[in-house]
Amino acid sequence: MKLALRYCKQHEDSIRADMLASSLATKDYRNFSMHMRKSSNDRSTLHANCVGGCTGDSEVTDMWMKHYQQLYNSVSDNNARDSLLKRMSEMGNDGRGVVSFTVHDVVNACATQKSGKAVGLDGVAMEAFMYGGSRVHVHLCLLFNLFVKHGYVPDQFMKSVIVPLVKCKTGDLSDVNNYRAIAISTSISKLFEIVLCYHTMLLTVCGEKTLEALELQLS
Numbered sequence: 001m002k003l004a005l006r007y008c009k010q011h012e013d014s015i016r017a018d019m020l021a022s023s024l025a026t027k028d029y030r031n032f033s034m035h036m037r038k039s040s041n042d043r044s045t046l047h048a049n050c051v052g053g054c055t056g057d058s059e060v061t062d063m064w065m066k067h068y069q070q071l072y073n074s075v076s077d078n079n080a081r082d083s084l085l086k087r088m089s090e091m092g093n094d095g096r097g098v099v100s101f102t103v104h105d106v107v108n109a110c111a112t113q114k115s116g117k118a119v120g121l122d123g124v125a126m127e128a129f130m131y132g133g134s135r136v137h138v139h140l141c142l143l144f145n146l147f148v149k150h151g152y153v154p155d156q157f158m159k160s161v162i163v164p165l166v167k168c169k170t171g172d173l174s175d176v177n178n179y180r181a182i183a184i185s186t187s188i189s190k191l192f193e194i195v196l197c198y199h200t201m202l203l204t205v206c207g208e209k210t211l212e213a214l215e216l217q218l219s
Helices: 002-010 012-025 029-042 057-071 078-090 103-111 134-150 187-200 211-218
Strands: 161-166 179-184
Touching: 012 029, 057 161, 103 134, 103 187, 134 187
Parallel strands: none
Antiparallel strands: 161 179
């Protein structure tokens, strides 16, 4: 047994390469991908004491805040706004040229979502709306219609949390450029965007789904 363990330890790379070659030869791509991911994770760096020349939670947090403030900014786009308003008037379904959402729209939007996702600043998970029942869907429908009718959305509703994720785990974790940012918005804002996107027929991305995919799921 000791000799077998010693042999495996000494020929670890060769054994791993043979397993990968065997998976490819037998077209077992799932097993091949699993071993490749495991091999990459084994070489990954678990921790970084310094990121962007900063150490400590407070310094690193301030560094990311300044980095993303320079990288991202809010720019007024009147053309996009006018285009959205025009499409909303064209898609009006209440006889007065105004978009009116239904409970069915909200239910279908909830059905397109996945569970287990990170929550936004409000701390409310998507599962609360997915499995909250018809009363929750009715209240969401009323809220979404009020947003459109009055042309107002609260500031807190539009806030997101920007989280840096490592691009390459085997790379330099102290390098700022080895991170990509994702914005975690509130669950309720995701649902509103999906319903609005569907009704205005905008060829944009809602979450990770294009309008064409949404039309297929909502039909």
